[in-house]
Amino acid sequence: MRVFAVAQNTFRESVRDKVLYVLLFFAVATIFGSKAIGWISIGQDIKVMKDICLAAVLLFGVLIAIFVGTTLVHKEIDKRTLYTILARPMRRYEFILGKYAGLSALLGLVTALMTGAAALYILALGGSVDLVFFQAALLIYWELLLVTAFAILLSSLTSPILGAMIVFSIFVIGNGTRILADLPQQFDDITGRRVLELLYYVLPNFSNFNILREAANGVAVSGAYVAWAMLYGTIYAAFLLAAASVAFERKDV
Amino acid sequence: MQAIVTRELSKSYTRLGRPLPASLDKLNLAISENEVFGFLGRNGAGKTTSIKLLCNLLRPTAGQAAIFGNDTRLPEARRHVGYLPENPYFYEYLTPRETVDFYGKLEGLNAPARKKEWDRLAEMFNLGGIQNQRVRTFSKGMRQRLGFAVALVGDPPLLILDEPMSGLDPLGRRLFREIILKLRDEKKTIFFSSHVLSDVEQICDRVGILVKGRLMVEGRLDKLLERRVQLVEVILRGVDKTLEDSLIGQCSAVRRSEAGTHFFVTSLDAGNELVRTAMQCGATLVEFNPVRETLEDYFMHSQEAGSP
Numbered sequence: 001m002r003v004f005a006v007a008q009n010t011f012r013e014s015v016r017d018k019v020l021y022v023l024l025f026f027a028v029a030t031i032f033g034s035k036a037i038g039w040i041s042i043g044q045d046i047k048v049m050k051d052i053c054l055a056a057v058l059l060f061g062v063l064i065a066i067f068v069g070t071t072l073v074h075k076e077i078d079k080r081t082l083y084t085i086l087a088r089p090m091r092r093y094e095f096i097l098g099k100y101a102g103l104s105a106l107l108g109l110v111t112a113l114m115t116g117a118a119a120l121y122i123l124a125l126g127g128s129v130d131l132v133f134f135q136a137a138l139l140i141y142w143e144l145l146l147v148t149a150f151a152i153l154l155s156s157l158t159s160p161i162l163g164a165m166i167v168f169s170i171f172v173i174g175n176g177t178r179i180l181a182d183l184p185q186q187f188d189d190i191t192g193r194r195v196l197e198l199l200y201y202v203l204p205n206f207s208n209f210n211i212l213r214e215a216a217n218g219v220a221v222s223g224a225y226v227a228w229a230m231l232y233g234t235i236y237a238a239f240l241l242a243a244a245s246v247a248f249e250r251k252d253v
Numbered sequence: 254m255q256a257i258v259t260r261e262l263s264k265s266y267t268r269l270g271r272p273l274p275a276s277l278d279k280l281n282l283a284i285s286e287n288e289v290f291g292f293l294g295r296n297g298a299g300k301t302t303s304i305k306l307l308c309n310l311l312r313p314t315a316g317q318a319a320i321f322g323n324d325t326r327l328p329e330a331r332r333h334v335g336y337l338p339e340n341p342y343f344y345e346y347l348t349p350r351e352t353v354d355f356y357g358k359l360e361g362l363n364a365p366a367r368k369k370e371w372d373r374l375a376e377m378f379n380l381g382g383i384q385n386q387r388v389r390t391f392s393k394g395m396r397q398r399l400g401f402a403v404a405l406v407g408d409p410p411l412l413i414l415d416e417p418m419s420g421l422d423p424l425g426r427r428l429f430r431e432i433i434l435k436l437r438d439e440k441k442t443i444f445f446s447s448h449v450l451s452d453v454e455q456i457c458d459r460v461g462i463l464v465k466g467r468l469m470v471e472g473r474l475d476k477l478l479e480r481r482v483q484l485v486e487v488i489l490r491g492v493d494k495t496l497e498d499s500l501i502g503q504c505s506a507v508r509r510s511e512a513g514t515h516f517f518v519t520s521l522d523a524g525n526e527l528v529r530t531a532m533q534c535g536a537t538l539v540e541f542n543p544v545r546e547t548l549e550d551y552f553m554h555s556q557e558a559g560s561p
Binding site: 006083 | 305308309310311312328329331332334336339340341342343344346347355356358360361400403404407477
């Protein structure tokens with residue numbers, strides 16, 4: 001009940017965030033503008049459009065998760081709305097979970113709207129949308145859930161600007177962890193090699209959620225792979241939320 | 254059972270690894286059920302720190318606190334607490350009704366119970382007329398009223414109020430005072446900090462005065478002020494010149510009015526002695542007024558005593 005109440009309120013609060021509408025505007029503009037780029041690639045227009053549309057869903061979803069997520073807890077402390085909430089018979093992890101659930105619900109709605117708009121637009125232009133397109137959108141959403149967990153963790157530890165920079169860096173590095181896997185072999189220094197290997201294992205591998213190429217080309221992806229990627233994201237996010245709860249439990253507000 | 258108990262409760266901070274003077278230093282308090290306790294002190298004395306420690310918003314550096322026997326770090330302790338922070342803030346986009354409903358959910362109340370709470374609190378704080386207005390449009394006084402209403406959601410037996418009268422106009426202060434007195438009659442335990450000493454004097458059973466993080470004085474208000482009779486005014490009639498001259502040596506001042514001759518002495522004993530002598534000589538006692546120290550005087554003395 002308490003987690004749900006906080007989640008419901010977070011959803012209502014986030015829906016009123018102006019950043020959301022600015023980003024949504026650009027996302028929709030990119031989706032509808034994808035036709036122009038698709039037109040350049042003769043005979044491949046629908047394929048390119050699918051690629052661009054899904055990339056737009058991911059990019060703007062990540063920006064929403066970062067910009068809204070990193071301010072969520074910090075704003076409550078800054079505006080002191082937290083005082084009367086935490087003085088209730090509520091555990092702090094319930095508050096963190098409520099915040100996470102509220103933003104996750106918002107991102108679910110935003111992803112569904114953007115994916116739906118993209119699918120309808122592609123269909124209207126004579127293209128076809130198959131299952132893998134929606135599987136790709138589902139994994140994008142799971143990736144956003146993981147980014148949101150990072151944002152919530154950073155929001156309970158540091159300022160929104162620093163938090164946003166760190167989460168964005170993790171997102172960028174996490175999409176290139178394969179580079180981290182190859183790099184250690186090029187290092188002579190054992191310590192440097194160990195650090196890079198540690199980073200490879202500790203940082204999330206966001207490419208696990210990336211099936212954009214398959215979606216654009218209409219190549220089927222097994223349900224088992226999608227389920228495995230979702231499980232990976234869920235476990236990682238649960239760990240981050242647990243860390244956020246521990247950090248927040250010790251925080252003076 | 255004690256409503257609040259603190260043992261050696263302390264809070265201090267560091268800056269760049271160096272310790273700062275303690276915000277709260279070894280606070281020992283015991284507040285009984287159904288008691289109204291006033292927590293006094295200047296800005297920065299540690300009142301809000303103490304309250305935040307009781308509400309688990311801060312973690313103590315040392316010591317512990319319990320509410321109705323439960324450690325304040327446990328949610329069970331906060332089940333019995335209604336908290337009004339200084340300058341309360343709520344979600345700006347909610348209406349008062351939605352705000353009360355939200356806190357009702359946090360309290361675990363079902364929908365009919367939350368509606369009942371709204372009806373009760375809206376009547377108590379005159380919120381009915383503004384129930385559909387967004388909090389963002391509220392004045393300070395309206396926010397304070399809503400804050401007090403939120404503190405009472407779930408009808409908690411203990412109320413912790415941080416500067417409840419702050420920012421209120423005279424009407425608002427009167428409303429709050431009446432509500433606190435009503436809650437006292439309902440046997441609630443009330444722990445509140447205030448700068449408005451006249452309100453504390455009218456409402457509290459017991460007070461504690463904090464000076465620079467340390468509890469300097471703590472006790473029943475009537476006892477604390479009883480000890481401090483500053484002056485006794487004795488008004489007598491039938492005092493002739495000879496009697497006046499003989500009494501004048503025992504007094505610090507004398508003046509005449511239509512009521513009679515006013516003698517001022519510095520203690521109750523001296524006043525009694527003066528009355529006895531005067532009445533033996535045929536004078537009549539009109540009034541015997543011990544001029545007691547007000548809470549404000551007492552507060553000022555405590556601050557001076559606590560200063561280095």
